[in-house]
Amino acid sequence: MKADPVPEGDSSSTSANGDWSGRLWRSFRQLITGQDHEPTLRESLEEAIDDAADDASPGGDDLSAVERAMLKNMLHFGERQAGEIGVPRGEMVMFDVDQGFPALVALFREAGHSRVPVWSGNRDNIIGMAHIKDVYAHIAETFDDAVSSRPFAHLPIEPLLRPVLFVPGSMRIVDLLARMRAGKTHMAIVVDEYGGADGLVTIEDLVEEIVGDIEDEHDEAEDAMLQAVGEGLWEADSRLKLGALESELATTFADDEIAEEVDTLGGMVAMLAGRVPALGESVDHPSGWRFEVIDGDPRMVKRLRLHAPAAAH
Known part of the structure; x- marks a missing residue:
């Protein structure tokens, strides 16, 4: 169905008014914002x-x-850059190739991941990626082989490993997505300037940058990551998202600076302290809340106890 043509008189009038109002709006915006360039x-x-x-009107088609x-x-x-998303080094689930095949199977069962980086010698020497599909296919092939006498514990791991994509933390994630699509890989290791592993990014992480968090059957529920343990007391996993924490406690914790740098409770506490706080240490928030580290190690905070301001309970 063809649209009705716009009368010439109306068209020119509308165009003139639109051009004039557009110039007026741009001039006003430049005056207010100081911008002297076209958007x-x-x-x-x-x-x-x-x-x-x-x-938008309620119930409209907007x-x-x-x-x-x-x-x-x-x-x-x-x-966004690759170093800003995904899993930081301290939270990466990795496997030492010297632990043997049964330990790899156990790790897949416990971690609930389908892909795991494998290292040899030290955690910065990542030699490949193990995929759960390859691992269980290898098991099936071994037990289907009637003449095989190889014990399960001595099944080799190296032949199963897939190549790993290494990228710098400064790579734009739009370029990373293109690299991962071209290489048909779902995982990339983010490396620092010295070539050490700094984090891990998956296709799911990239998709979540657009659609928001995607929780699967192996993800921990955020409600379970924060629980009340007494009057004015909560315990929380350091990986709890700040947005979920703020919604649950009806308190704003992240100012513009914090929101730009971190998005988890543990990240905020480390930022407030200026370092990774030690076990048993408390960090005060400007709102009056106090965060006590109840589980962690020198590399990262794992769990915290949240103390509400005295006036809040």
Whole structure:
């Protein structure tokens, strides 16, 4: 069905008014923000999304809040770097090749992951990635071989390993996604300037940058990561997202600086302390909350006890 043509008189009038109002708006914005450049396509699209949200009517056909959030995440997808997302070194589940095949099977069962980096000698010397599909296929082939007398404990690991993609922390995640797609790999190891393992990024991490957190059957529920243990007392996993913590306790913990740098409780506490706080140490938050480290090691905080301000209980 063809759209009705716009009358010429209306078209020219609308165009003139639109050009004039557009110039007026740009001049006003430059005066307020100090910007003297034309907005980029990204800025224009984000402004249009925000305007649509402001003008949306209940029950209308406009984009939903979820769709708007995903679109804005896509617009900023290219700004993030590999070192800013994924799993930090201290939380990486890794396997020492010298531990043997049964230990690898046990690790897959306990960790609930489908892929695990394998190292030899030290944790910075990652020699490959073990995939659970290859591991169990290897087991099946071994027990189907009627003439094989190889004991299960001595099944070799090295032949199962897949190549690992190593990337610098400064790589843009949009480029990382392209590399992972081209290499048909779902995992990348982020390395520091000395070539040591600094973190791990999966395809799921990249997708979550657009759609938000994706929880599967192996993820711990965030509700279980925070529990009340007394009046004005809570215990929490250091990996608890700040957004979930703030929603549960009805308190704003992350100011602009914190929100830009970290997104977990443990990261915020380390940032407030200026280092990794020791076991038993307490860190005060400007809001009056106190965070006590009840489990951890020199590399990372694992669990904390949260003390509410005196006036809150």
